[in-house]
Amino acid sequence: MTGGGLQPGTHSRAAILAIGDEITLGQTLNTNTRWLAEKLTAAGIVPVEHVTVPDDHLALSAAIARMAGSVDLVVATGGLGPTADDLTRPALAAAMGDNLVEDKLALAQIEAWFAATGREVSPLNRVQALRPSGAITLPNLYGTAPREMTAMYEAQVLPRLGPPPDRTVRTHVLHCVGIGESDLAAQLGDLMDRGRAPVLPLVGTTASGMIVSCRVRYEGSAPPLEAEALLEQVCKQIRQKAGEYVFGEQGQTLPGAVMTLLRERSETVATVESCTGGMLASMLTEVPGSSLAFTGGLVTYADELKQTLAGVDGALLGPGPEAPGAVSREVAVAMAVGGLGRLKVNHCLAITGIAGPGGAVPAVADRQAKPVGTVYIARVSRLTGNGHGTDVRKFLFAGDRQQVREWSCRTALAMLRLHLVGAEHLRLLRQVA
Amino acid sequence: MTGGGLQPGTHSRAAILAIGDEITLGQTLNTNTRWLAEKLTAAGIVPVEHVTVPDDHLALSAAIARMAGSVDLVVATGGLGPTADDLTRPALAAAMGDNLVEDKLALAQIEAWFAATGREVSPLNRVQALRPSGAITLPNLYGTAPREMTAMYEAQVLPRLGPPPDRTVRTHVLHCVGIGESDLAAQLGDLMDRGRAPVLPLVGTTASGMIVSCRVRYEGSAPPLEAEALLEQVCKQIRQKAGEYVFGEQGQTLPGAVMTLLRERSETVATVESCTGGMLASMLTEVPGSSLAFTGGLVTYADELKQTLAGVDGALLGPGPEAPGAVSREVAVAMAVGGLGRLKVNHCLAITGIAGPGGAVPAVADRQAKPVGTVYIARVSRLTGNGHGTDVRKFLFAGDRQQVREWSCRTALAMLRLHLVGAEHLRLLRQVA
Numbered sequence: 001m002t003g004g005g006l007q008p009g010t011h012s013r014a015a016i017l018a019i020g021d022e023i024t025l026g027q028t029l030n031t032n033t034r035w036l037a038e039k040l041t042a043a044g045i046v047p048v049e050h051v052t053v054p055d056d057h058l059a060l061s062a063a064i065a066r067m068a069g070s071v072d073l074v075v076a077t078g079g080l081g082p083t084a085d086d087l088t089r090p091a092l093a094a095a096m097g098d099n100l101v102e103d104k105l106a107l108a109q110i111e112a113w114f115a116a117t118g119r120e121v122s123p124l125n126r127v128q129a130l131r132p133s134g135a136i137t138l139p140n141l142y143g144t145a146p147r148e149m150t151a152m153y154e155a156q157v158l159p160r161l162g163p164p165p166d167r168t169v170r171t172h173v174l175h176c177v178g179i180g181e182s183d184l185a186a187q188l189g190d191l192m193d194r195g196r197a198p199v200l201p202l203v204g205t206t207a208s209g210m211i212v213s214c215r216v217r218y219e220g221s222a223p224p225l226e227a228e229a230l231l232e233q234v235c236k237q238i239r240q241k242a243g244e245y246v247f248g249e250q251g252q253t254l255p256g257a258v259m260t261l262l263r264e265r266s267e268t269v270a271t272v273e274s275c276t277g278g279m280l281a282s283m284l285t286e287v288p289g290s291s292l293a294f295t296g297g298l299v300t301y302a303d304e305l306k307q308t309l310a311g312v313d314g315a316l317l318g319p320g321p322e323a324p325g326a327v328s329r330e331v332a333v334a335m336a337v338g339g340l341g342r343l344k345v346n347h348c349l350a351i352t353g354i355a356g357p358g359g360a361v362p363a364v365a366d367r368q369a370k371p372v373g374t375v376y377i378a379r380v381s382r383l384t385g386n387g388h389g390t391d392v393r394k395f396l397f398a399g400d401r402q403q404v405r406e407w408s409c410r411t412a413l414a415m416l417r418l419h420l421v422g423a424e425h426l427r428l429l430r431q432v433a
Numbered sequence: 434m435t436g437g438g439l440q441p442g443t444h445s446r447a448a449i450l451a452i453g454d455e456i457t458l459g460q461t462l463n464t465n466t467r468w469l470a471e472k473l474t475a476a477g478i479v480p481v482e483h484v485t486v487p488d489d490h491l492a493l494s495a496a497i498a499r500m501a502g503s504v505d506l507v508v509a510t511g512g513l514g515p516t517a518d519d520l521t522r523p524a525l526a527a528a529m530g531d532n533l534v535e536d537k538l539a540l541a542q543i544e545a546w547f548a549a550t551g552r553e554v555s556p557l558n559r560v561q562a563l564r565p566s567g568a569i570t571l572p573n574l575y576g577t578a579p580r581e582m583t584a585m586y587e588a589q590v591l592p593r594l595g596p597p598p599d600r601t602v603r604t605h606v607l608h609c610v611g612i613g614e615s616d617l618a619a620q621l622g623d624l625m626d627r628g629r630a631p632v633l634p635l636v637g638t639t640a641s642g643m644i645v646s647c648r649v650r651y652e653g654s655a656p657p658l659e660a661e662a663l664l665e666q667v668c669k670q671i672r673q674k675a676g677e678y679v680f681g682e683q684g685q686t687l688p689g690a691v692m693t694l695l696r697e698r699s700e701t702v703a704t705v706e707s708c709t710g711g712m713l714a715s716m717l718t719e720v721p722g723s724s725l726a727f728t729g730g731l732v733t734y735a736d737e738l739k740q741t742l743a744g745v746d747g748a749l750l751g752p753g754p755e756a757p758g759a760v761s762r763e764v765a766v767a768m769a770v771g772g773l774g775r776l777k778v779n780h781c782l783a784i785t786g787i788a789g790p791g792g793a794v795p796a797v798a799d800r801q802a803k804p805v806g807t808v809y810i811a812r813v814s815r816l817t818g819n820g821h822g823t824d825v826r827k828f829l830f831a832g833d834r835q836q837v838r839e840w841s842c843r844t845a846l847a848m849l850r851l852h853l854v855g856a857e858h859l860r861l862l863r864q865v866a
Contacts (some may be wrong), residue, residue, distance in 0.1 A: 001545070018483075022637075023467075023468060023483070024480050024481060024482070025470060025471070025474045025479075025480065026469070026470025026471030026472070026473070026474055026480065027471070027637070027639060027648060028467075029462075029464065029467045030463070030466075030483075030640065031462065032461065032462075032465065033463075033485075034456075034459050034462045035459070036459070037456075037457060037458060037459025038458070038460070038802075039459070040458030040459070041458045041459055046458075047457050047458065047459065048465075048486070048487060048489075049484065049485065049486055049496075050451075050456070050457060050483070050484065050485035051482065051483065051484050051485075052466075052479070052482065052483035052484075053782065054481060054483075055481055059482070063482075066655060073499070085626075085627070090715060093787075106623075132479075136543075153646075175434070181704060192584050204455070204460070206455065206460060208632055215460060223569065234810050253661070268684070271732070272713070273711075275718075276715070276717075276718075277702070277714050277715050277717065277718025277723070277727070277730075278706075278711030278712065278713070278714030278715040278730055278732065279711065279715040279718075280711070281710050281711030281714075281715075281732045281734075282709070282710050282711040282712040282715045282838075284710065284734075284837075285708075285709075285711065285712075285734060286710075286791075287711025287836075288790055288834055290710070290734075291734055291735065293735055294710070295737075295738055296731070296732045296734045296735055296736055296737040296738040296742065297710075297711055297732035297734075298705070298729070298730075298731060298732070298742075299711065299718075299729045299730035299731070299732070300729050301712045301714075301718060301723075301724055301727055301728055301729045302724065302729055304728075304729040304777075305728055305776065306727040307743075307775075308831075309729065309731075309775075329750060342741075342742075343738065343742075346739075355723055357587060401719070402719065405715075405718075405719075417839065
């Protein structure tokens with residue numbers, strides 16, 4: 001919904017329109033709008049409204065007309081298929097007070113697409129070549145894949161955008177683990193003061209799971225190089241204030257950051273998991289090329305397997321009254337030591353805890369002493385001479401089963417990371433001992 | 434934004450308003466709106482518009498005024514915190530042409546909340562007790578947890594809703610695995626015909642990962658019992674047409690369904706994973722109470738561990754020219770057989786494959802023969818007498834590393850499920866041999 005030859009400065013404020021019953025009825029989560037919002041923001045165009053309407057001609061044309069009257073740019077997705085409930089074409093024409101015409105180039109593309117798969121274009125598909133006479137068609141070279149919208153935006157929409165020439169927008173993100181959002185905010189202090197804009201970059205924080213991200217954003221009239229220098233300066237200040245809690249930037253993940261550190265040292269890691277049941281190993285192997293630093297893991301869910309697979313001493317597991325039990329400091333360390341030897345690695349991470357609901361602990365008395373969310377995490381590392389170094393900590397995580405498991409795995413990764421960067425003295429979020 | 438004592442029939446069409454810069458700028462994915470849309474739909478109230486606006490007084494009050502004029506109910510979330518960018522209170526008052534007053538009950542709750550944590554209410558927090566004089570405050574008994582909105586909706590909003598008395602809405606969902614969405618649609622035939630409404634329930638499908646869900650929805654004038662009978666009849670027809678590809682309904686998950694089948698038989702399962710690196714074990718242990726049927730697993734990422742942990746014959750792994758290699762039918766079976774014996778279970782699932790990018794296969798020649806997405810999955814089960822039964826299949830999955838891994842795990846679960854329900858003859862999606 002934008003002309004072909006735009007001048008810079010014509011797009012300052014944008015609105016995003018998503019179309020489809022499956023979204024308005026709540027059957028499908030609308031991820032397209034968020035994606036477009038992020039891209040427009042990065043391009044220096046501020047999205048000021050998101051709207052979703054059903055597959056309904058009147059609602060759709062009314063939304064288009066209203067939005068086009070209030071912003072410089074409306075980006076719309078959906079309702080462009082060949083079936084009767086795809087109404088974006090006629091609704092756009094109605095909103096523009098225009099009529100639909102057949103776009104010869106678009107039709108040729110559709111015909112070529114069908115010819116390539118040995119089919120002929122049906123009258124139904126021919127509808128997809130229609131456009132309002134005063135509009136242009138953005139060619140779709142990307143078939144019917146789910147990634148269609150993102151590819152079309154990059155190739156067809158982005159080059160046509162004209163952000164204001166006197167506005168520079170630059171963003172950067174730093175990720176922290178092991179520190180709470182409010183503690184981090186206290187550290188950052190006036191870096192988060194909204195009064196800094198538009199002269200200085202603004203810092204905002206968002207927490208997702210136990211990862212807290214600092215989003216730095218400059219939007220003002222400084223030339224690009226100056227804006228980038230300002231951004232860099234703020235990132236440096238954040239790193240100074242947040243210290244070794246910062247593990248990465250931009251698209252980097254926590255497992256990815258840990259893997260990079262291991263690969264830089266040519267070291268390896270293995271895992272021995274109880275309550276997380278393979279999730280820690282799964283996170284490490286999410287990283288492409290993880291086989292260079294991750295050799296494998298044991299999931300010792302049943303206590304018997306803690307003995308047979310990881311070599312944990314049965315006396316530690318109980319049931320004697322003096323035994324620390326499966327969820328204990330001693331068993332976490334024994335699991336990690338067993339994994340270190342049997343999987344022949346430099347570092348081994350072990351997790352044992354109670355993810356809930358109900359937990360794996362039989363005795364009520366024990367369950368009272370070890371509430372749901374109690375998790376012991378051990379990191380054991382081979383020393384250059386003989387023996388090994390050990391770090392074992394107790395945590396009390398909040399939330400449901402899945403949350404306790406996820407926080408446990410990320411915390412284990414954070415413990416290995418602190419060791420690799422020489423910052424083991426740092427206390428981690430939810431650590432109780 | 435609704436009065437206290439509403440009559441049925443006052444809420445037919447709803448709009449949902451989300452508020453916050455972090456959403457409009459694309460930093461945060463808006464999941465609240467989808468959640469509310471699903472709940473309103475289930476309550477018989479049709480959401481006809483979703484809107485998100487930034488933390489901006491004028492934009493917010495204009496959106497409220499416009500939406501309140503076009504629907505029977507506006508549900509708004511966000512902008513209710515104590516800081517300067519929380520503008521929902523004054524914007525609502527402006528849209529209503531009203532002024533803000535302090536709500537004594539709300540203030541008492543805030544004071545009690547602070548007293549419980551030994552703090553005093555600051556002037557900043559006192560702002561949270563304000564409301565337009567003509568409005569009521571929905572009490573928040575749920576603190577500042579992330580689940581705040583959902584709990585408040587259930588306890589405070591839902592009981593105040595008045596869906597049309599002459600409209601019955603009933604929904605049900607059946608989940609399938611191992612069949613593609615278009616194949617399933619072909620099986621369902623005219624059950625998916627939109628012309629069935631409003632007399633008969635409509636069936637729609639949505640695919641997420643390799644799970645295809647059939648959403649059955651009745652909305653019409655039939656009395657509730659009749660609507661439920663119609664829904665049940667359609668579900669029966671779907672089960673007939675989709676057969677054993679249906680694994681569950683409503684909130685049931687694939688790992689949950691498999692765990693239920695195992696627990697019904699008092700049988701156990703273990704896992705031996707290469708390219709999925711623990712993800713299959715992690716999926717099984719997502720299920721509360723999984724320790725009753727899942728004992729543990731091996732993550733044999735490095736080839737050496739396939740030998741030492743799972744007992745795979747080194748000659749199968751290579752490097753000899755006759756060796757089938759780590760990604761092969763033979764090694765998948767050997768991994769599963771090894772796990773069955775060493776972890777002492779009734780069933781063992783093994784996965785070996787190439788998740789990409791690049792893959793774990795060293796020789797280029799081998800990589801050409803086994804492209805990214807090639808995965809072998811074996812299920813081995815102890816027989817009642819001696820020995821074991823084996824099912825091993827080859828798949829070619831599409832997508833990126835994460836997708837290949839997820840599809841591999843779900844397919845392994847589907848293979849075990851087919852065995853447990855006696856439908857091993859069924860071919861699974863993406864199966865090539």
